[in-house]
Amino acid sequence: SQTIHQWPATLVQPVGSPLSLECTVEGTSNPNLYWYRQAAGRGLQLLFYSVGIGQISSEVPQNLSASRPQDRQFILSSKKLLLSDSGFYLCASLTGGRGTGELFFGEGSRLTVL
């Protein structure tokens, strides 16, 4: 089965600083990849998704960006963090597992912006 690696697991950043969260996928190829954010412990907000290398779809206008430089690598970035960027960031991968498609999630990256 798939394994989703995310790092860093936890980080504390000052307002206005840059951000880079990385996600890599093992055990599959050509996945659809997703970045979700979860604030206050509830609700998964879709930020970006990608169906292939270099293909990024943005769901929420904000100061975040995403890139997919390789098939199994997905990066979330920001040039200047805002307080509202604090939250739990989850990377997910979707392939045709079990013949119908199942989202596999990483363990998440918890970001605190001070």
Place this chain on the structure above:
Amino acid sequence: LAKTTQPISMDSYEGQEVNITCSHNNIATNDYITWYQQFPSQGPRFIIQGYKTKVTNEVASLFIPADRKSSTLSLPRVSLSDTAVYYCLVGALYNQGGKLIFGQGTELSVKP
């Protein structure tokens, strides 16, 4: 894109059967219905998936009526470890690509 509506929270006791219903009135023909379980500070985990009628696996059952505008996740004989948030997700298959948007989820609390 099918929007989902679930109860915000539910309470139950150990050993009871729990049924969580999700409404998805504008589900598309190609959409599947998938349920996920999430514990605090972890990513959601797949529970069960279906297209129509009934699906059963080792941990849950999924009931989908003929019109597919709702679905019910059934957890038999819950235990304290089933306390979690449960999400209903409606979306297309992998090979059709596209976005997958979660609803707010149902916070299930199982009491002794």
